[in-house]
Amino acid sequence: MNEQRPIIVWFRRDLRLSDHAALTAACASNAPVIAVFIRDPLVDRLGAAPKWRLGQGLAALESRLAEMGAKLILRSGPALDTLLALLAETGAQGVYWSRLYDPESVARDTDIKAQLRAQGVEARSFGGHVMFEPWSVQTKTGGMYKVYTPFWRSVKDRSVDAPRSAPPTLCAPETWPQSERLADWHLGAAMRRGALIVARHAQVGESAALDRLAEFIEDDVADYVQMRDIPSKRGTSGLSENLALGEISPHQCWHAGMRALHEGKAGAEVFLKELVWREFAYHLMHHSPHILTSNWKPDWDKFAWYTDAAHPEVIAWQQGRTGVKFADAAMRELYVTGKMHNRGRMIVASYLSKHLLTHWRIGQAWFEECLTDWDPASNAMGWQWAAGSGPDASPYFRVFNPDTQLDKFDPKGFYVKRWIAEGQSDPPETALSYYEAIPESWNLTARDIYPSPARDLAAGRQRALDAYQNRGF
Incomplete structure (x- = not known):
């Protein structure tokens, strides 16, 4: 190791300085570190909301590095060509990065590693984006886990690496390479006016993520079991947007949850199970990458999904104008905050894929465009779980009734009133913000009459069951 020649640390979905194994290793070498x-x-293909949120996260990382007297070097272009150019400019001796697990990233990174090593x-x-590397968890017969509960039992008592502290300083190179300007990338352009609304609800950057985790563990995790399904309450950690971009690591969340569990906060165990549910999604994506693009269960290829994304009922679903209040409130929450309560995600996914018999890929793509906490593994697994086509999925005969779900989880209508303005004499700002966030081309106002349901829920459920049974399910 040459302490004079720098090491490039290639940041991706790991926009933090603490618990960053690649950065820690680079700093331990005593060589100058260039963050890139x-x-x-792959970045350019991100949907509107994830790309905007990435820009916010990069700005926070830039500021954090500047506080340490360092810089974040921004470059555009194919990753291999860009890294080779930086190596030539800086004389860097190595490139370190945190692993990703989606098939496109794996293919890119495998090629880059081979090309760089071939040049010396x-x-x-x-690691760092997951707690357990996907190849390290196997069934007793040596295969992948296809059901969550055995997966949980397999990993729940495993040792999880303790989080690493952020380096106190970064050794700077003699000369910094040129950097592009983040503002010139216009990562939020596709969000248009919605960016200003969603920004009010984002908690961006490593410091905000760590504060959010600490607050959750202190105030909310004890009641997590009772509160996490109540969409009108702050009952969840809210860390999904930070985990998606690696502004916090799952290791940091796990150890905080374990401390809470040892302190007698019973809800912490279910929080830990949710972290492992995220792990399960990544392991499935690693072992069966087709989960991202096609039915995980091949039998579902025979099912005659509707695939018209421009169908009026699909458009109404997208706009939060189905007349089904739980689904509509959840979709409106999405446009205002960039996120959606997990109970709402189950409802809108079930409604689209079962009541409307519309292919889950249409919903998956819409979430990919609209979620600031978009995550390739969790999004794919969640949609296939709801549709019934995935591993450990909701059974085909389980068709959520949005109205009875609303009676159970929002009996006083707080959630609906928060997000649906029509019919209220004095709607709250959250409900009105929906009209500021959505595309102007939708031409919707709070003065519109709230629609009646286009489809009877009981009849829609029966139609779905008949369709499944006729296909031999």
């Missing part, structure tokens, strides 16, 4: 983010084709450049990848 590359806007490559040290290329190292590190």
Whole structure:
């Protein structure tokens, strides 16, 4: 290791300085460290909301590095070409990065590692985006887990690496390479006017994520079991947007949850199970990457999904104008906050894929465009769970009734009133913000009459069951 030649740390979905194995290793070498983010084709293909949120996260990382006297170097172009150019400019001896697990990233990173090593450049990848590497968890017969509960039992007592502290300083190179300007990337352009609304609800950056975790553990985790299904309450951690971009690590969340469990906060165990549910999604994506693009269960390829994304009922679903209040409130929450309560996600996914018999891929793509906490593994697994086509999925005969779900989880209508303005004489700001966030082309106002349901829920459920049974399910 040459202490004079720098090491490039290639940031991706790990926008933090603490518990960052690649950064820690680079700093331990005593070599100068150059932090780099590359806007490559995979970044350019992000949906509107995830790309906007990425821009916010990069700005926070830039500020954090500046506080330490360092810089975040921004470059655009194919990742390999960009790294080779930076190596030539800086004389760097190595490139370190945190592993990703979606098939496109794996293919890109595998090629880059081989190309760099062939040129004598040290290329190292590190864990950190998941707690348990997907190849490290196997059934007794050596295969992948296809059901969550056995997966949980397999990993719940495993040791999880303790989080690493952020480096106190970063050794700077003699000369910084040129950087593009984040503002010139216009990562929020596709969000248009919605960005200003969603920004009010985002908690961006590593410091905000750590504060959010601490607050959750202190105030909310004890009641997590009772409160996490109540959409009108702050009953969840809210950390999904931070985990998606690696502004906090799952290891940090796990150890905080374990401390809470040992302190007698019973809800902490279910919080830990939710972290492992996220792990399960990543392991499924690693072992069966087709989960991202096609039915995980091949039998579902025979099912005659509707695939018209421009159908009026699908458009009404997208706009939160189905007349089904739980589904509509959840979709409106999405446009205002960039996120959606997990109970709402189950309802809107079940309604689209079962009551409307519309292909889950249409819903998956819409969430990919609209969620600031978009995550490829969790989004795919969640949609296939709701549709019934995925591993450990909701059974085909389980068709959520949005009205009875609303009676159970929002009996006094607080959630609906928060997000649906029509019919209220004095609607709250949250409900009115929906009209500020949505595309102007939708031409909707709070003065509109709230629609009646286009489809009877009981009849829709029976139609779905008949369709499944006729296909031999």
